[in-house]
Amino acid sequence: MILIKNTILAAGLASTLLSCNTSRQFSRETIETNGLYGNIITSDSVNIADKPWQELFTDPYLQNLIREGLDNNLDLQVAVQRVLEAEAYFAQGKAAFFPSLSAQGAYSHVRNPETLYPAGPRHIDDYQLNMQASWEVDIWGKLRSSKKAAYANLLASDAGRKTVQTSLISGIVSTYYSLLALDEQLEITLQTVQNDMELVETMKILKGSGQVTGAAVVQTEAVRYAAEVTIPDLEQTIRETENALCLMLGRTPGKIERGRLSGQQTPELVKAGVPSQLLDNRPDVMQAEYAAMNAFEMTRNARSYFYPALNITASAGLEAADLDDLLDADAFLLNVIGGLTAPIFNKRANKTRLEVAKAQQEEALLSFRSALLNAGQEVNNALGQFDTAEKRILLRQQQLDALEKSVSYTKELLHYGSATYTEVLNAQQSLLAAQLSNVNDHLEKLTSTVSLYRALGGGWK
Secondary structure, three states: OHHHHHHHHHHHHHHHHHHOOOOOOOOOOOOOOOOOOOOOOOOOOOEHHHOOHHHHOOOHHHHHHHHHHHHHOHHHHHHHHHHHHHHHHHHHHHHOOOOEEEEEEEEEEEEOOOOOOOOOOOEEEEEEEEEEEEEEEOOOOHHHHHHHHHHHHHHHHHHHHHHHHHHHHHHHHHHHHHHHHHHHHHHHHHHHHHHHHHHHHHHHHHHHOOOOOHHHHHHHHHHHHHHHOHHHHHHHHHHHHHHHHHHHHOOOOOOOOOOOHHHOOOOOOOOEOOHHHHHHHOHHHHHHHHHHHHHHHHHHHHHHOOOOEEEEEEEEEEEEOOHHHOOOHHHEEEEEEEEEEOOOOOOOHHHHHHHHHHHHHHHHHHHHHHHHHHHHHHHHHHHHHHHHHHHHHHHHHHHHHHHHHHHHHHHHHHHOOOOOHHHHHHHHHHHHHHHHHHHHHHHHHHHHHHHHHHHOOOOOO
């Protein structure tokens, strides 16, 4: 009866102390996100980051590559393992609220010296079977803050996995587009070499009729070889780009099945939403915020070490001097101890723990703000890159139209002696340069869309 009364008293004391714990909870700081995109002002909540990647990237070859990367990429698999590690620590944090329990069986034999115990006993045997339990009552929230910190760490690890996933999808798509652009440039160069070869034959005919000199033929051949010599470099770059893509896919180097650059589509309307959506869409910003939550809870945990700790220990079992008597009812024993332990002097460990936790909390908050600013900068860059590419494409098309006419006109005039071979060569070289630049313009528009999608946090939903 006395034991029951004392247990109720200890529980009541713990409840009273728990009710006095008024530690505030972590809440997201009021962060001013207006102007985060710089001079780009958006008010439409529509955001391309909310689109699943399957809707944004419709090329079937590309979709297969993304799926393969999500299944096999090694960096992503490492990130998944980190999430599993965090889950284990979180499970451990929850289990800290329960008593620890252990079982023990022991036998001891003691031989007392006759000089100290002349009347005995000389030999003592002791047999024990018992269960031991201990429980720390979470008065000041130390265990709760540890559990919350572990949960924040779990969320941060999962956000880290999402960051790797968005970066992986962005990397696969951008590399795929680069590969298609290289294919296009190789095709343009091959066609240019074919046109140059035809021009060489034309020059030979004109030389035979006395309209041009041998220098014109040789100069035309030199121009043809100048274009042809770039082909091996393009082919090597294509091979290296394929290998880079294979690495993202978790496979050995090899060929990549792919479509054509002209078959790739960009969204009709590129929407960036409002800056505040970065807090819930962009994984690395989310990860930084969860890290700040973790640091906040660890500061609470460090502060709780300055207060007394209430521990309850209990043991129950059987003990006898003779093995035959071990299972008798009279051999039963019970021991319950409850006590408060207050720190007085522990070589500055508690103060150091708190100071470090506060510094780490401030560091985490600064990293959170830095991640948000970096996200806004990347969105601004991607939007500017997209607008620049669109403007350049329009102007480039006008340049291409003019150069195509220039090549056609100079070739016709060459037959009538109204144009020189150098004018034809210059026009043809200018057209080749513009065609290659046009491919780069379209590639920049595509990659800017990918960059914006990643900068806004798309790809993990």
